[in-house]
Amino acid sequence: MSLYDDAVLVLKRYEGQEELRQVYLDHLSGHPDGMWKACHAGHLTASALVIDPPRGRVLLTLHRKLRMWLQMGGHCEPGDPTLADAALREATEESGIEGLTLLPGGPVTLDRHAIPAPCHWHLDVQYAALAPADAVEAISDESLDLRWFTYDEVGEVADDSVVRLLEAARARL
Numbered sequence: 001m002s003l004y005d006d007a008v009l010v011l012k013r014y015e016g017q018e019e020l021r022q023v024y025l026d027h028l029s030g031h032p033d034g035m036w037k038a039c040h041a042g043h044l045t046a047s048a049l050v051i052d053p054p055r056g057r058v059l060l061t062l063h064r065k066l067r068m069w070l071q072m073g074g075h076c077e078p079g080d081p082t083l084a085d086a087a088l089r090e091a092t093e094e095s096g097i098e099g100l101t102l103l104p105g106g107p108v109t110l111d112r113h114a115i116p117a118p119c120h121w122h123l124d125v126q127y128a129a130l131a132p133a134d135a136v137e138a139i140s141d142e143s144l145d146l147r148w149f150t151y152d153e154v155g156e157v158a159d160d161s162v163v164r165l166l167e168a169a170r171a172r173l
Contacts, residue, residue: 004028004035006082007044010106010125020110024123034123037075042121046086047073048102048129049165050095053173058154058166059137061094062145069149069158071165073124074142083107087127095131095146096138103128108168111161128169 001009011024024044033039049071050059060069072094073087080086084102091100111124139146151170155163 001081003076003078003080003082003086004032007035007125010083014107014110017110020112023112024110024125027123035076037119040119042119042123043075044083045073045075045122045124046080046083046090046127047071047124048087048091048100048127049108049162049169050091050097050100050129050131051103051166051169051173052131052135052148054133055148057148057150059095059097059131059146059148060154060158060162061140061143062147064142064144067144069147069162071126071162072129073126083125084127087125088129091127091129094140094142096140097131097135099132099135100129101132103130103169103172105172108172109165111165113161126165128165128172 011021014021028034031039035044063070072091074090076086107125108128109126113122115122137146154166
């Protein structure tokens with residue numbers, strides 16, 4: 001199964017956000033290259049919010065280009081067999097934490113956001129990743145900073161999309 005086929009299957013199974021889910025499916029239907037950064041009409045991305053439930057905190061990255069506190073994530077790569085694998089790869093690369101595991105049940109939320117030209121849209125498929133008890137983070141080249149925030153602090157530093165992702169992840173926990 002290709003990454004494109006996996007994305008379609010994941011989105012068809014995703015429950016919630018019906019209108020936005022359909023936007024994603026319509027985009028893929030009209031853009032066979034909709035998984036890749038080269039698709040300037042927009043493309044799917046995969047992200048994961050790194051959560052440490054026993055300590056009531058999440059790990060956010062200060063994105064180098066956007067200068068915003070965000071969950072880990074980014075573009076799918078040809079070697080990613082599934083969207084879940086892409087999200088886990090991105091979370092591991094950007095957090096430096098080995099042994100992350102995705103929260104069961106598939107994506108937690110979807111978030112479509114405008115991005116600067118030449119592309120127009122990121123159609124982000126958002127997961128949650130559980131940090132192991134002995135997690136040690138390490139900043140990547142893609143970040144200006146990497147920091148743990150309590151659940152209550154997230155709304156003070158991050159935008160509404162991260163807050164919604166955290167709320168959905170906590171509801172699933």
